[in-house]
Amino acid sequence: MTVSLGTTWRPNVAFTVLLRLPDGARPVGDNWVDWRYSSQLITQPTYGDPHDDAPYKRYPGTREYFAPQVEGTLFPNPTGHPAESGRWLRRPVALSVTIGPAGDPTYDLRVDLLEVVRVELSPYVAFGIAHLNLAGDHSSAEIVDCSRLLMTRYRELEDREPVVVVRDGSDSHTLMGHVPLTELTSRLFGAAHAEVAHQAYSFAATKVPPDVDPGLLPAWRRAVGRGQPLEAAIAVLDTDPEHDDQRNVPLGPGVATFFGRTAGYTYDGESSIALRNVRSYWAETVLFGLIQYSYIEYYARSLSQLGGEPLGREIDSLFLRWLAFRNILWWHHPSFTTDIAERILRRVHRGLRTDRLYNELESGFATYVEARRHDAEEREARAIRSLQVYGAGFAAVSTAAAVMQVLGQPYLKTGVERAISVVGLIIVGIGVITAVSAWLRHRDS
Numbered sequence: 001m002t003v004s005l006g007t008t009w010r011p012n013v014a015f016t017v018l019l020r021l022p023d024g025a026r027p028v029g030d031n032w033v034d035w036r037y038s039s040q041l042i043t044q045p046t047y048g049d050p051h052d053d054a055p056y057k058r059y060p061g062t063r064e065y066f067a068p069q070v071e072g073t074l075f076p077n078p079t080g081h082p083a084e085s086g087r088w089l090r091r092p093v094a095l096s097v098t099i100g101p102a103g104d105p106t107y108d109l110r111v112d113l114l115e116v117v118r119v120e121l122s123p124y125v126a127f128g129i130a131h132l133n134l135a136g137d138h139s140s141a142e143i144v145d146c147s148r149l150l151m152t153r154y155r156e157l158e159d160r161e162p163v164v165v166v167r168d169g170s171d172s173h174t175l176m177g178h179v180p181l182t183e184l185t186s187r188l189f190g191a192a193h194a195e196v197a198h199q200a201y202s203f204a205a206t207k208v209p210p211d212v213d214p215g216l217l218p219a220w221r222r223a224v225g226r227g228q229p230l231e232a233a234i235a236v237l238d239t240d241p242e243h244d245d246q247r248n249v250p251l252g253p254g255v256a257t258f259f260g261r262t263a264g265y266t267y268d269g270e271s272s273i274a275l276r277n278v279r280s281y282w283a284e285t286v287l288f289g290l291i292q293y294s295y296i297e298y299y300a301r302s303l304s305q306l307g308g309e310p311l312g313r314e315i316d317s318l319f320l321r322w323l324a325f326r327n328i329l330w331w332h333h334p335s336f337t338t339d340i341a342e343r344i345l346r347r348v349h350r351g352l353r354t355d356r357l358y359n360e361l362e363s364g365f366a367t368y369v370e371a372r373r374h375d376a377e378e379r380e381a382r383a384i385r386s387l388q389v390y391g392a393g394f395a396a397v398s399t400a401a402a403v404m405q406v407l408g409q410p411y412l413k414t415g416v417e418r419a420i421s422v423v424g425l426i427i428v429g430i431g432v433i434t435a436v437s438a439w440l441r442h443r444d445s
Helices: 035-040 068-074 140-150 180-189 214-226 230-239 271-305 313-328 340-352 354-407 415-444
Strands: 013-021 086-090 095-100 107-118 126-134 163-168 171-175 201-207 248-251 254-258 262-267
Touching: 013 107, 013 140, 013 180, 013 271, 035 086, 068 271, 095 140, 107 140, 107 180, 126 140, 126 180, 126 271, 140 201, 140 214, 163 180, 171 180, 201 214, 201 271, 214 230, 214 254, 214 262, 248 340, 254 340, 262 271, 271 313, 271 340, 271 354, 313 354, 340 354
Parallel strands: 201 262
Antiparallel strands: 013 126, 013 201, 086 107, 095 107, 095 163, 107 126, 163 171, 248 254, 254 262
C-alpha cells in the first residue's frame, strides 16, 4: 500500500517516535529543509482551520502554543555561522518500516515525516523524530502487537523478533543485530546515540477500534501505550484497578496514558485532528521533557567523573554550564495559553524520575558551592593571618631601624658594626613574627 502526498487517506493508528541522536548531530544528506520554510513541504493552515492533511504537522506561526523560551528550544531560530542549533524536516516519498514476528513482517508503517532537532546549549543534544502511520485496517489485537514490536528495545539474536525491514523506494534493508531501535535510527537519520535503545520514546495515537470490549478498554489502552501484550496489561489492572489513574491525562475527547518512555493516546473522533494535536503539540511537550532529562543526565555524569577533584577548574566550568541550563531549559510551564502542556510535562518528569535526579544534582552543586565558599574563606583567612604576622614583623623591624638610624649613626661607621645591626634587626623581626604567629594560633584554638 503506497500513500501519495496530498492523499485524503486518514490513518487510524500512528506513532511519533523520538530517537536520541549523537550530540551535535545534524541532518545527513541534502533533502532536508529548515523548519522555518516548512510550508514548502507541508500546508500550514491557521489555527482554527479544520483542514488537516498528512503529515498533520503544524509549526509556530499557526498558533502561539508554547511559551517563548520553550518554543525557542524546540524550534530554534539560529543566527550563528555555523548555527549551533536548528530544526530540519524531510518529507519522504516512498519510505516505510515493516515489522512483524520472525518470518512474517506484517505491519507496514509508512514514514510520513522525519525531523531533526539540535539544541543550542552545549553539548548540543540532538533528537530525531519519526512520524509513522500504520497502513491498512487492523484489529485491536494487531494494533497492540504492532506497538509491542515497534518498541522492542532488545531482541535475542536466535529469535530474530521482531523482523525490521526499511524500504526506501526500490531499496530494501533488513535490520540485523540485537538492538533494532539503534539500527532503525541509524537507517533513518544517518547515526544513533550510543544509548538510543534505552532512551527512545514512542507516542502512539490510535482510534479505538470497534472490536474492543468496553470492559477491557483500560487494559487495551495500557497495552498500546506500554507496548506490552494485552494479557500482561489485564493482569496488572486486575491486581490494581487504579494502577494507571495517575498516568492518564484527558486530552480533548480522548485519553493519553504516560509511562516511563512510552505514551498512548486513544480517541473516538476525527483522526486528522488527533494526529495534528499529538504531532504538533503533545509529542513536542514530551520532546521538551526528554531534552531536559538528557541535559540533567549529562551534568550528573560529568559531575561524577570530576568528583576526584571537587574544587578543580573543570567543575567551575561545569557549574557555569549548569546555571545556563537552568536559565534556558529548566522550565515547568511550557505554555502560557493552556495547562495541557504542563500536565503532560509533569507526567513525563514523573515517568523519567527527572525531578529526583535534578534534586540530587542540585544538592551536589549546592555542596560544591558551599565547599567553594568555605575554601575561599579559608584562603582569605590565611591571607589576613599572613598579613598580620609578617606585617607585625615588618613594623617592628622598621621601627627598630628608624631608631637606630636616628640614635646610632656615629656607631655604624664600620662594616662590621653595620652587619651586626642588620643581624640584630633580622633577629628582632623573626622574634616578633614568631610571637605573633603563636598568639594567633592560641587565639584560634
